[in-house]
Amino acid sequence: KLGTYSIVFGVIAEVLYIPCIIGLYRDMRTSCFKIMFWLGLLDMVAIFANAIMFGITLLRGDVHCSEPTMSFIVGLTGYGKITSFC
Numbered sequence: 001k002l003g004t005y006s007i008v009f010g011v012i013a014e015v016l017y018i019p020c021i022i023g024l025y026r027d028m029r030t031s032c033f034k035i036m037f038w039l040g041l042l043d044m045v046a047i048f049a050n051a052i053m054f055g056i057t058l059l060r061g062d063v064h065c066s067e068p069t070m071s072f073i074v075g076l077t078g079y080g081k082i083t084s085f086c
Contacts, residue, residue, distance in 0.1 A: 003058030010051025017044050039085065046081035049074050 024037040053074045064071045
């Protein structure tokens, strides 16, 4: 049940991000919009890892011992993208 909520939130956030990214892409003349565009793309990757992939692993019941490689890659991607914003 918690995995479903996580996936639904992730999909809604990704869908809402698409028009924002398109709007930023259309006006990339200034450096501010270029930075916001790339930060938005990084945030979309982070949402995919931290919400959608997390929800899938919750639904499947995976733990680190059963899927160590996927757990490592998803964790590294999510943590790496979140910390790259600072």
